[in-house]
Structures are given as structure tokens and as C-alpha cells.
Amino acid sequence: MGNGEKALEKLFRRGKDFLGVEYPILGGAMSWISEAGLVSAISNEGGFGVLAGGNMPVELLIEEIKKTFDLTDKPFGVNLITITPNFRKHLEYILKEEFPFIIFAGGLPPRDAITRVKQTSCKLICFAPNLNISKKLVKMGVDALIIEGHEAGGHIGPVSTSVLAEEILPAVKEVPIFVAGGIGSGISMVHYLLMGASGVQLGTRFAVAEESPAHPNFKEALIKASSKDAVPTAQFDPRVPVIPVRAIVNEGTRDFVTLQLGLVAQLEREAMTAKEAAEKLEEFWIGGLRKAAIEGDVERGSIMAGQSVGMVNRVMPVKEIIEELVEQGTKELERIIELVAEE
Ligand SMILES: Cc1cc2nc3c(=O)[nH]c(=O)nc-3n(C[C@H](O)[C@H](O)[C@H](O)COP(=O)(O)O)c2cc1C
Numbered sequence: 001m002g003n004g005e006k007a008l009e010k011l012f013r014r015g016k017d018f019l020g021v022e023y024p025i026l027g028g029a030m031s032w033i034s035e036a037g038l039v040s041a042i043s044n045e046g047g048f049g050v051l052a053g054g055n056m057p058v059e060l061l062i063e064e065i066k067k068t069f070d071l072t073d074k075p076f077g078v079n080l081i082t083i084t085p086n087f088r089k090h091l092e093y094i095l096k097e098e099f100p101f102i103i104f105a106g107g108l109p110p111r112d113a114i115t116r117v118k119q120t121s122c123k124l125i126c127f128a129p130n131l132n133i134s135k136k137l138v139k140m141g142v143d144a145l146i147i148e149g150h151e152a153g154g155h156i157g158p159v160s161t162s163v164l165a166e167e168i169l170p171a172v173k174e175v176p177i178f179v180a181g182g183i184g185s186g187i188s189m190v191h192y193l194l195m196g197a198s199g200v201q202l203g204t205r206f207a208v209a210e211e212s213p214a215h216p217n218f219k220e221a222l223i224k225a226s227s228k229d230a231v232p233t234a235q236f237d238p239r240v241p242v243i244p245v246r247a248i249v250n251e252g253t254r255d256f257v258t259l260q261l262g263l264v265a266q267l268e269r270e271a272m273t274a275k276e277a278a279e280k281l282e283e284f285w286i287g288g289l290r291k292a293a294i295e296g297d298v299e300r301g302s303i304m305a306g307q308s309v310g311m312v313n314r315v316m317p318v319k320e321i322i323e324e325l326v327e328q329g330t331k332e333l334e335r336i337i338e339l340v341a342e343e
Contacts, residue, residue, distance in 0.1 A: 004334035008190070008326065011333075015199030018123075018144060018176045019101070020075045022046030024199025025189075025322060026146075026178055027206045029053070029079030029103065030154065030304075031286065032293050033214050034206075036064050040071035041211035041318040048199075050077040050103060055084035055286065058093055065099070077101035077125065082109045095120055103146070106155075108133060114140050125178070129157045130164075134172045144176045146201055151182030153204045153306035155243050155285075156232060161192075169196035184311030186328025190336075193329075202325075204230075204306040207293075210317040215296030219315055221248055221303050227310030237264045240277045245285055248303040252288055255300060259284055 001009070015024025027034065027042035029052035039049030051068060053061050061078075068076055078099060080090045083106040094102055095116060102117055103125045114137075117124045123143040128134040134145055147168050149161025161181040169177060169192075176198035183189055189200045206212060208219045225248050233256055235242035240263050247253060263280060266272040285302055292301025316324075 002330070002334065003337050004330035004332075007333040007337065008193075008329050011190070011193040012199065014176050015178065015197075018198065019048045021048050023322060023326060024048065024176075024178070025325060026050055026077070026180075026199065026201035027318075028148075028152075028180055028201040028203035029077075029105070030203050030207055030293075032290050033212055034079070035213055036067035036071055038206065038209060038212050038318070039076050040068050040074075041209070042206065042322075043072045043074035043076045045319045045322050046074075047318070047322050048075060048077065050079050050201075053078055053080040053084075053086075053090050055081065055086050058086060058089040061090055062093060065097075075100060077103050079103040079105055081106035082113065083107055087113075091116070094122070098122060101125065103127075109137075111140065114142065128168065130159070131167050131171055134168050134177075138172060138174050142175065144178065144198070145172070146178045146180055148179075148201070149181035150232070151246075151307040152180055153207070153230065153246050153309070154304045156181070156246050158244075165192055165195050165197065182306060182308050184308035186325040186330070187332045189325055190329040190332045194336075202308070204308045205312060205321055206318065207305070208312050208315055209321055210315050214293045217296035217298045218293045218301075218303060221250075221292075221298045222305050222309050222312050223314060225303075225305065225309045225312075227307040230305045230307050230309050236260055237267075239267050239274055240264055240281065242281060245302065245304060246306060248305055248309070250299055250301075250303060252292070252300045252302050256281075256284060256288075 023046045025047040027049045029050040031052045031054040034052040039051050042049035098120050102122050118141045125144045126137050126142045128145045147164045178199045178201050179192040179197045180201035183200050208222050229248050232244035232246045263277040288302030291297045292303045
């Protein structure tokens with residue numbers, strides 16, 4: 001084993017032991033895309049696949065979990081979005097089954113939901129948007145954290161991955177932390193590991209994997225796009241708050257502006273409540289992603305992608321994506337070892 005390989009093995013160790021995998025590389029949950037096929041492929045190749053619970057009917061989620069168990073005997077996670085109407089039903093099923101890994105996404109998770117998970121043998125991973133909340137989540141008993149920066153695809157927070165990493169990684173040592181957002185190669189992966197991360201989570205690159213069920217038009221749009229094309233949505237009126245979504249600009253992005261302005265006008269006329277307006281916006285994104293990723297309508301659908309889309313050049317099997325990340329990481333570590341070695 002070379003020096004780079006040994007160093008990577010060492011940097012991977014905590015995440016590897018926590019997840020029970022060969023490589024602590026998570027395939028981040030992507031609604032409609034992270035289903036049994038892609039998730040099992042990532043886990044079978046030594047990474048950690050994560051099923052997207054989204055807002056799917058609970059029966060469908062149960063079916064998807066069963067299918068994934070049929071396709072892999074390796075560990076994988078289930079991502080539940082705490083702000084969706086089906087969250088409680090999803091949680092009840094997962095807790096009853098004592099499913100090994102749950103990931104809570106979608107804002108600060110309800111305290112009682114964390115307590116419920118902690119009463120079972122499930123390991124709980126939560127997204128942390130800043131240092132204060134990271135510390136709070138650790139105190140509440142969360143087993144690991146994901147910090148996801150502004151560069152990521154899909155719904156995003158305001159702070160960049162590099163700043164979150166710089167703020168949180170040196171200050172929170174109690175639990176493993178996985179870094180997400182803007183990771184397109186093994187080079188940035190290694191630098192986050194050196195900063196104290198236990199592993200990384202990638203979405204955009206896996207969306208274009210051979211095993212991803214995304215429509216060929218969706219994959220093609222990502223391959224053609226460069227980093228600057230993946231842009232977050234803007235908010236026009238604080239009464240209609242928008243959780244920014246990073247996606248490739250198209251007619252759908254422009255439809256979203258029209259929808260938002262229409263909702264603001266309805267609020268002015270008191271023809272709608274702010275809650276109803278917020279629900280309409282969320283429906284737009286969930287439906288929009290399906291339209292682009294599954295139906296292949298890349299004109300009007302939502303082509304969610306992170307800035308790492310610039311590093312997506314072709315459709316690759318999951319095995320090659322993971323091998324490439326590991327190889328690039330190993331080379332980067334060899335370069336660093338040589339760089340700092342005594343003359
Ligand atoms: C098309 C798409 C859909 C996504 N859907 C979800 C989701 O349903 N739940 C979630 O927690 N994260 C979602 N994400 C975020 C990913 O899980 C992952 O954290 C993110 O893509 C990492 O950044 P990257 O795209 O730069 O690799 C989505 C990302 C993309 C690109």
C-alpha cells in the first residue's frame with residue numbers, strides 16, 4: 001500500500017466505521033432519483049446510498065426500502081424530510097422496523113422525533129446549517145451530522161461549504177461529520193477530510209450515473225452545463241418566503257418567477273394565506289423536478305443540480321465514479337505528502 005492509500009485509509013476510518021462501509025462517500029438523497037437501483041448500486045460499490053423518502057406515500061417508501069434490501073446486503077440510509085406531510089407516517093414505519101440509518105432533512109428536526117429515534121437502535125444523521133445548531137443537535141443525541149453548503153444542488157442554505165467546514169469541523173469533534181455541496185472530485189474530498197470531516201456526500205455526480213433513473217435529457221442537460229449555469233432561485237417578497245433551490249436556468253426557472261409574483265398579488269388581494277402560498281411554491285419544485293428528471297421535460301421542469309455540475313462530463317457507472325474519487329484523493333494525498341516532506 002502506497003503512502004497516499006495509507007493516508008486516505010486513515011482519513012476515511014471514522015466515517016467508515018460509523019457507516020460500516022468501505023468508503024464513507026454518501027450518495028445524497030435526491031427526490032425521484034435516489035430509488036432502490038441507484039442507492040443499491042452506490043452501496044454495492046462500497047459507498048453509502050441514501051433513499052429519498054421525500055413526500056412519497058408510505059406504502060411506496062416501504063416498497064422502495066424492501067427493493068433496496070433485495071438488491072444489496074450493504075448498509076444504506078433513508079432520508080426523511082421533516083417538513084413534508086408524510087413525515088410522521090414515514091417515521092413510524094422506520095422506527096417500527098428499527099431501520100439502521102435515518103437521515104433527517106428539511107430544517108431543524110422536531111425534538112420529539114429525535115427522542116423517538118434515540119429510543120431505538122437506529123443511528124440518526126441530521127443536517128446542520130451552522131455551528132450553534134450543530135452543537136444543539138449533538139447535545140440532543142444525534143449520532144452524526146451533514147453540513148451542506150450553498151454550492152449544492154436542490155434546496156440550499158445561505159452559507160458556502162468551505163465556510164461551514166471551517167466553522168464547524170474544528171469545533172465539533174463528538175460525532176462524525178460528512179461534508180456536502182460542490183464536491184466534484186477526490187481533491188476537495190481529501191481537503192475536507194484533512195479539515196476533520198469523516199466523509200463526504202455527493203448528489204449531482206451520482207444523478208448522472210449510469211444506474212441513475214434520471215431521464216437521458218436530464219443527464220444530457222447536466223453534462224452540457226457549466227458551474228455558472230446552476231443558479232439559486234431568488235425571493236421577491238418576504239411574505240412569500242422562498243427556500244432557494246439551485247437548478248440549471250431554463251423556462252421552468254422563469255415560470256417560478258411568474259408563479260411567485262402571482263402569489264404575491266393574491267396575498268395583496270387577501271385571496272390566499274401565506275401558508276397556502278408557501279405550499280404552492282413547494283409543490284412547484286417537487287412537481288418540477290419530477291417533470292425534468294423523470295419525464296425528461298428539461299424546458300419547463302426543474303433541473304436541480306449543484307455547481308459541481310461543471311465537473312460532470314459523461315455518464316459513468318457508479319463503480320467508476322467511486323473509483324475515480326478514491327484515485328484522485330489518493331494522488332492528492334501523495335502530492336501533499338511530497339510537498340511537505342523535508343528536503
Ligand atoms: C436533483 C437533486 C435532488 C435533491 N433532492 C434532495 C432531497 O430530496 N433531500 C435532500 O436531503 N437532499 C436533496 N438533494 C441534495 C443532495 O442530497 C446532496 O446533498 C447535494 O446534491 C450535494 O451537493 P452536490 O450536488 O454539489 O453534490 C438533492 C440534490 C439534487 C442535485
